[in-house]
Amino acid sequence: MDSLTSAINSRYFYLLVEYELDRFHRYGNPFTLVYIDLDNFKAVNDCSGHAGGDETLKSVVAFIQTHLRRTDIVARLGGDEFALMLPETNLDMAQSVCTKLQSGLLAEMQQHGWPVTFSMGVLTCQDSAKPQSVDELVQRADELMYTVKHTGKNGILYEQYMCAPKSPTSHTTDSDTA
Template identity: 55%
Template sequence: MSGFTLLGLVGVIDFLTGYEYSFSVFYVLPIALIAWASNQRLGFLASLIGAVIWLIAELMSGRSYAHHSSPIWNTLIRSSLFFTVVILLTKIKMLMQRERELARTDYLTSAVNSRYFKEIAQLEMYRIQRYQRPFTIVYFDLDNFKEVNDQFGHFVGDQVLQTVVSTIKKRIRKTDTIARMGGDEFVLLFPETNDKAAKSLTTDLQGYLLTEIQRNHWSITFSMGVLTCQAAPNSIDELVTMADNLMYSAKSDGKSTIKYATYWGNRDHREWQTCVP
C-alpha cells in the first residue's frame, strides 16, 4: 500500500511540475519497492499503473505530440522499462533467498545445519527466559551406521540419512526443527514440550524410524538423549553438550536406547532412562 500511495504521489507531483521536468526515476522507485516487498505479479501491476499515471500526468500538463501514436508508444516503452526492473529485482530476491536457504540447510538431507540450529535454539532460550515455557531437544545418532557404510558404500549411507530425515519430518510439527550436526548425528528441537510429552513423542519417533529402517533391511538402530528444559542453560553450547552427553550415556548402556533428563537450572537436575528394543 505504501508503494502504490507513493506511486500516486509521484504522478501528482509530475503533473504539478509540468512535462519539462523528468520524473522517470521517481516512478521506478515505488515500483521497485512494491516488487521487492511483495511479488512479481504486483510488481507488474504497479508497472502498468505507473505507466498510465505518467501518461495521464503528461496529457493533463498540456504536452503536445507530433503524432497521435506517440503517447501510446511512450507508454509501451515505459512499461517495458518498468517490467525489466521488476523481473531483475524479483530474480535477485529469489537468488538471495535461495542462497540464504543453502547457507542454513544441510545439502544432503535438507535438515537445517548446525549453525542455523544454534540460532533457532537461542531464540527458544530467550523465549523460555521470558515466558517460562519448557522446550525439549533430542540428540541422537545411528547405531551401526559405519558398518552399513562399509558394507554397502556411501551411496546407501546417504540414502539412510535421507530416509531418517524425511521420516522424521513427516511426524513432527512445522514449529519443530531437525538439524544435522555432522556425520550421523542429529538434533531435534521441540518448542513448548514438557518431559511427559517428550517421552511419548520420542518413543513414537524411534518406533517409526525403526519400522522404516527395517523395511529397507538396514541393520541400524537409534540411541537418543532427550533433554527437557524448564529453565534456560547458560549457553547453546552447554545445552547441546548436555543432550550429547545423554545420548552417549544411552549408547554406552546399550544400543537402541533413550535416556531422558530434565534441566531445572539451579534448582534441580534429575534424569532417568528408558530402553526401547
C-alpha cells in the same frame, strides 16, 4: 541447510535454539532438545557403500520431518548425528514424541534392511530451570545420548534440565522386539 538431507545445519540450529532459549527465559514456555546418533551406521556404509549410507541419512530426516509438527526443528549436526528442537514441549510430551519417533524410525530401518538403531539424549527445559547457554544444553543432550551408546545403544535417556543435573530416566528398546 545440509545439502544431502535438507535438514538445517548446526549453525542455524544453534541460532534457533538461542531464540527458543530467549523465549523460555522471557515467557517460561518449555522446550526440549533431542540429540540422536545412528547406531551401527558404519555397517550400512560397509555393506552398501556411501550411496547406501546417504540414502539412510535422507530416509531418517524425511521420516522425522513427516512425523513432527511444523514448528519442530530437525538439524544434521554432522556425520550420523542429528538434533531436534521441540518448542512448547514439556518432559511428558517429549517422552511420548521420542518413543513414537524411535519406534517409527526402527520400523523404517527394518523395512529397508538397514541394521541401524537409534540412541537418543533428551533434555527438557521447563519450570524454574535457568540454562545459561545453548552450548550447555546441547552438550548435556549429547552427554545423555553418549550414556545410552555406552550402556547398550538403541535407547532413550530423558532429563529435565536443572542447574545441577537431575537423575535421568531411561527407556531402552530391545531391537529384537521393535
